[in-house]
Amino acid sequence: MRLALLFLLSVAGPAQAIQTCELAGEHVNPANGHTTAGKTGLMRCRDADTGVIQREQELRDGKFLGAVRFYRNGVLEREHRVNERGNREGLAREYAATPGERNPLLREETLRNGTTVGLARSWHANGALRRASFHGDDGREQAVAEFNDRGQLGELRCAAQPLLAPAADDAVWCGHRGGPASVSLFNSRGELTGRRLHERGELRSRESFWNNGKPRETVEIGAQGGTERGFAQDGVKRRETQWQWSTPGDGGTRRRITTLEQEFHESGALVRERHWTPGERGAELRSEKRWYLNGQPSEASEYTNDSGRLLRRDTAFHDNGQPRFEGSYAVTGRYEQQPVGVHRGFDEAGRLRAERHHDERGRVTRERELDAAGQVTRDDAVFEDGSRKAFSR
Template sequence: MIAGHRLALLCLCLLAPVWAHAMQDCEVNGESVNPNHGGTTAGKTGIMRCKDRDSGQLMHEQELQGGKFMGVVRYYREGKLQRDYSVNERGNQHGRAREFAPGGQVLRDSTYDNGSEMGLARGFHANGQLRRIVFYGPRPGGSVEQAYAEFNESGRLQALRCGDKPLLAQPADDARWCGFSGGASQVELFSGKGVLNGRSSYLAGKRVRHETLGDGGKPDYQDEVSGSTRTERYFNNAGVKRREVRWLLDSQTSRNSFKEREQEFADNGTLTRDRQWSGGKPVSDQTFYLNGQPRSKTEFGGEGDSAWLQTTEYFDTGKVSATGRFSSNNRYGQLPLGTHQRFNEAGKVVTESSYDARGRITREKTWDDEGKPLRDDAVFEDGSRKTYSK
């Protein structure tokens, strides 16, 4: 160690500002020190001050206690306080921590417990308006956000997350917003420009309804919970519903458990597809023409190797055009089973195909539109045919 020698400090780690690579000279109680050389700080107590070598401006202050960095830490930029916090004997942030704008306004104010944020933390817009307030609760190995509220520069609510009880502080009235008093709440959400773009409803901290709005205030998404059912709705730019999905919720976690129903709609609001499940397994799948008549229907049944699906197709008049059953347990795809038929618009059978248990066609019959037999063939494994005879 050489007393009075001018030393450079290269600040490392995530806590260091982007300008920390400037050459700095540091001292404690008037003595030159190198924070990267423990021999120069051994046994010292006081505030280490580091200045930019060229400008002489204060850049960094850090408290020493008996030669160990512990206590207050401050960073400056162009001579103005940018950040201050404290560290414990482990070098972890502990206690209050703040960040500042060049004009001195507080941009963030929070509290740490051995390196993890705990309790309330606040972030602010440059105009001093509250930007975000969040409550951090403990979890193994650190902390987690349990509730928050976000605001635009004019102070209007932009986003909200509720805890299992009121956890925030004014102006975030989460006791009322989150439905902890007086039944379900009604909350409006605004964009950064102050435009209404969403509505939410909470009951005892749980969101029971949420809606986002598109251009012109038309809904573009809705999410609603009623009892053990959650329903999602999606809309086009004109506010017409294009899709609706219903879920059966797990009563313990309130998370999506099984999809029960999914519907799709045309731009004019006409139902075009309707799928249903039970216990996570498909039950039926229906499609529809734009005139409202059925287009196709698939029903599912059986279990394991016996799983099957029955299909029915329709003309746009509502009359059946084809029917057939398939095995749905084959890894190579669906295999036709039993007898499959096709019909004309008068309802007469025009084709009938028979399949064995391995999905191979064994017989095929055809008729004309008047019902007169045209062909009746036995079909063999190699694809060859022979007119059927009894």
């Protein structure tokens, strides 16, 4: 049933062309196992109306095993072999299927029970190498080099050792010989799009460019961590991220732990900054700051651990740099927080103008208001039902 379904799918097309198949001069129907039972040889299938060959497939004792070829308009388009499980095995090729004497090879790969392994290559229609990749036993790509039709390198991913020869010289490009190596990358029009620096297969720096040639992104990677920066098309830095590597104690895969994030306005002014420190469960946020565009601080938050309880101390500012609010919160969940202690409000001159006191459950218990001279104008005790009365000492 599976082979019959594959056959029907292969012959189905926009016009639902009908194929007729023969083996050693006898008519066979690959969808009907009785017509192929016990037979060995090469089955050929042609368009029933034109007689143009569309498919060839090898049978051994009634089983589809060995060579398989597909044609388009009578020109070879794909060829491979299948094993006893019906999966592709060994060398497989794809062609442009163009009429005439020349039929350019577009892709070549080796498969093991349906999985691509080892070196795979593909070509542009003009014969220039388009892509070279190396696949491990599990089929995953370990190294890749891509090219435009001019032969210029367009993308590069390196492995811990050279893998792409003879198709591509990743031994040199990836810094496996003679120290760190830098390569330039180009798009299909031959324009410079980026650069890569590798050392013994490891990426040390990466940069990409906008169409106007200005930097778009830069990445620097070292043994301890790295830095990533993003830029607008006019060259102004808009973001920066710093991280460090963290390797689990059991020798597992190292992880990237972010330690700093910065955001910049289109003018280049810093408008937001966050700091993390590595912790048992990854990165723990320690501080966050925001700025007005005039350069004065807008908001600041500091995180501390108080006997296992996470506290956040918030400060907000007027645009002249004077404090507007101060207060602490116990962070009880991702979106949950509880007021702690005394929260204070200030006027634009930085003078204390209001206080709000909280109990251990975060409920307001007292509110005070002060005038510009610092004299108390209201001092109320606040009760659970929302009622209040003048606070008595």
